[in-house]
Amino acid sequence: MVKFKLSSLLPGSNAGTTEAKDVKQANRRSFSGLMTKPKGDETKQSIAEAETVMDPPSKMTQLASKISQETAKLEAYFKENNLPLPSFDVDADLDYHHKLPAHIKLARQEIIYATKELRDLTVGPRESVRWSTWEHLDVLALQTLNHFNIAKLFPIDSTITLGELQAKSRLDSVNLARLVRYAMTNNIFREVSPGVIAHTAASRCIAEDDDLQAWIGFNTEDIFPASAHVLQALEIYPQAVELTQTGFNFAFDTVEKEPMFVTFGKDPARAKRMGRAMASLTGGEGYEVRYISEGYDFSAIDAKEGVFVDVGGSHGFVCVDLARRYKNMRFVVQDLPKTVDSAPKPICEDPQVAARVELMAHDFFTEQPVKGADVYFFRWIMHNYSTPYAIKLLRNLVPALKPGAKVLINDHCLSEPGQENPWDEKLMRGMDLVMLALLNAQERTEEEFRELFTAADEGFVFKGVIRPAGSRMSIIEAVWKPDEVEGAAADKVTASEPINEEVMEQAPLEKPTEPKVEA
Ligand SMILES: C[S@@+](CC[C@H](N)C(=O)[O-])C[C@H]1O[C@@H](n2cnc3c(N)ncnc32)[C@H](O)[C@@H]1O
Numbered sequence: 001m002v003k004f005k006l007s008s009l010l011p012g013s014n015a016g017t018t019e020a021k022d023v024k025q026a027n028r029r030s031f032s033g034l035m036t037k038p039k040g041d042e043t044k045q046s047i048a049e050a051e052t053v054m055d056p057p058s059k060m061t062q063l064a065s066k067i068s069q070e071t072a073k074l075e076a077y078f079k080e081n082n083l084p085l086p087s088f089d090v091d092a093d094l095d096y097h098h099k100l101p102a103h104i105k106l107a108r109q110e111i112i113y114a115t116k117e118l119r120d121l122t123v124g125p126r127e128s129v130r131w132s133t134w135e136h137l138d139v140l141a142l143q144t145l146n147h148f149n150i151a152k153l154f155p156i157d158s159t160i161t162l163g164e165l166q167a168k169s170r171l172d173s174v175n176l177a178r179l180v181r182y183a184m185t186n187n188i189f190r191e192v193s194p195g196v197i198a199h200t201a202a203s204r205c206i207a208e209d210d211d212l213q214a215w216i217g218f219n220t221e222d223i224f225p226a227s228a229h230v231l232q233a234l235e236i237y238p239q240a241v242e243l244t245q246t247g248f249n250f251a252f253d254t255v256e257k258e259p260m261f262v263t264f265g266k267d268p269a270r271a272k273r274m275g276r277a278m279a280s281l282t283g284g285e286g287y288e289v290r291y292i293s294e295g296y297d298f299s300a301i302d303a304k305e306g307v308f309v310d311v312g313g314s315h316g317f318v319c320v321d322l323a324r325r326y327k328n329m330r331f332v333v334q335d336l337p338k339t340v341d342s343a344p345k346p347i348c349e350d351p352q353v354a355a356r357v358e359l360m361a362h363d364f365f366t367e368q369p370v371k372g373a374d375v376y377f378f379r380w381i382m383h384n385y386s387t388p389y390a391i392k393l394l395r396n397l398v399p400a401l402k403p404g405a406k407v408l409i410n411d412h413c414l415s416e417p418g419q420e421n422p423w424d425e426k427l428m429r430g431m432d433l434v435m436l437a438l439l440n441a442q443e444r445t446e447e448e449f450r451e452l453f454t455a456a457d458e459g460f461v462f463k464g465v466i467r468p469a470g471s472r473m474s475i476i477e478a479v480w481k482p483d484e485v486e487g488a489a490a491d492k493v494t495a496s497e498p499i500n501e502e503v504m505e506q507a508p509l510e511k512p513t514e515p516k517v518e519a
Contacts, residue, residue: 060122063114066110067111067118070107070114073104074104074111081099084096089200090198090203090204109421113422117422136224137182138186140220142188142220143220144171144175146213149169150165151189151199151204151206152207153165153168153169154168154199156207156208157199159192159197161195161196161197162177162195165197183203187202189203211276211279211283212280214272214274214277215277215280215281218273218274222438223438226251226252229247229250230246233247242440243385243440244259246438246439247437248263248439261336275314275315278314279315279317286424286427287471287472287473289317289321290321291471291473292318292321292410292475294468295466296408298329301374301375302327302328305328306329306330306373306375307331307374308329308330308373308375309332309368310333311334311368311376311381312335312364312380313333314333314335315333315342315343316343318377319331320347320357323348323356324353332360332370333357333359334370335361335362336361336363340360343359347359365392365396367396368396368400374404375406375408376408377408377409378408378410379411381411382409382449383431383435383443387452390452391452394407394452394456394460395457398459398480401480404481406479407478409477410473411474412428412431412443412474413444413445413473414432416445431443446476450462460478460480463479464477
């Protein structure tokens with residue numbers, strides 16, 4: 001930040017130059033009350049006073065005070081409510097953010113942004129850039145420790161020597177020690193005395209949370225190698241739209257052979273890990289499924305026992321959540337045969353819910369078989385595809401759509417740079433790059449979603465985007481030919497009719513159809 005000195009306005013300085021005029025202007029705007037020209041000793045005194053007055057706190061000081069103020073708010077809340085203070089200790093509350101009211105969540109967020117900014121300023125630009133290139137080593141340590149199940153090898157409430165830990169693991173002593181000790185720099189494990197390891201809150205999460213382990217496995221063993229091959233993919237295929245020309249394909253030797261989902265379909269363990277990873281993310285802050293049931297009003301559809309189709313709905317957790325809230329709607333969860341086969345059966349312990357949620361094998365690159373449903377829902381599907389493929393998915397709905405049918409996309413909706421809070425911006429733009437690495441796909445802005453529907457068919461009327469408060473994801477809505485809703489045409493299938501039995505009984509597809517993008 002350039003700081004102008006009042007002394008530069010005095011006789012003998014470069015007053016009269018353009019630069020000096022600009023300086024005057026700058027000062028006049030900020031400090032109009034100081035512009036009467038002082039004389040003699042008064043001059044010096046006034047300058048000293050003026051400089052004291054005009055010296056605003058530096059960016060660093062502002063950030064430090066913000067951190068201090070917001071931390072005081074957060075801590076006061078913990079104390080007033082007898083909650084344990086955040087800590088790295090093994091018995092810490094692992095998800096305390098869930099318990100905070102909105103204004104305290106805001107204070108927590110402010111601390112997160114301000115600490116990052118203050119740290120970056122303090123480290124300085126050159127050193128920040130230099131060492132940001134080593135962030136993959138955090139991933140490397142997490143990958144290996146998770147893969148070799150190190151966190152599970154000793155009880156949460158006890159300690160273990162590195163020697164004992166090595167005896168229980170497949171890693172040799174040198175590699176085990178260096179990986180564990182690197183992880184400690186991120187508060188995963190701690191060394192209570194030389195060579196003696198204990199759990200921390202973070203290593204306890206890894207030891208106890210199977211979905212989190214799957215999330216780490218999927219990210220570090222699938223996304224991490226894929227990311228490391230994006231450069232190679234972009235060198236050869238700079239247009240980056242095809243599903244078989246991605247970083248993932250280069251990493252796993254499937255270039256021009258098969259898209260990632262086909263590879264996963266052939267490997268049940270890997271597919272299951274991805275499914276559990278998605279479940280872990282869905283429990284993560286800002287991604288909870290409740291934002292769909294709370295953020296969008298389905299009561300009119302519920303009242304008429306309407307049908308909701310979750311296209312690419314994995315194991316149906318969105319439908320189960322909706323069915324718990326809406327007691328009359330019926331649900332069809334569509335996914336690839338192997339995913340459908342691996343879904344829990346029954347899909348939920350509550351029979352009233354389970355009876356209304358049906359699983360169906362369907363390849364969304366083929367025509368939609370459930371005709372006349374009220375809602376076709378795509379959660380984390382459109383962002384898996386570049387525009388030509390995403391258009392194809394929407395077009396595959398068209399023969400099934402009745403006037404007034406809703407198409408809801410639940411994805412991130414990117415804002416202009418700088419509009420999101422810095423944490424959300426980083427995560428959402430991170431997801432955009434993950435999509436590039438795995439599938440040559442992308443996150444989209446509202447305008448890009450609008451264009452997607454327009455390009456798919458002019459019968460789609462774009463309605464806009466809802467972003468429930470607290471959610472990182474948005475609900476993007478289009479309605480099929482809403483002007484034709486009046487009269488008999490409105491319901492090709494009446495809402496109270498059962499879902500087309502023929503469709504529900506169709507043989508599961510053996511293999512997903514690989515789409516060919518039209519030129
Ligand atoms: C990123 S996951 C999203 C899952 C779920 N919608 C959610 O919100 O977590 C993508 C899903 O699409 C499914 N999928 C991939 N290709 C498909 C295809 N051709 N037809 C149907 N489902 C497919 C995958 O099996 C996976 O469950």
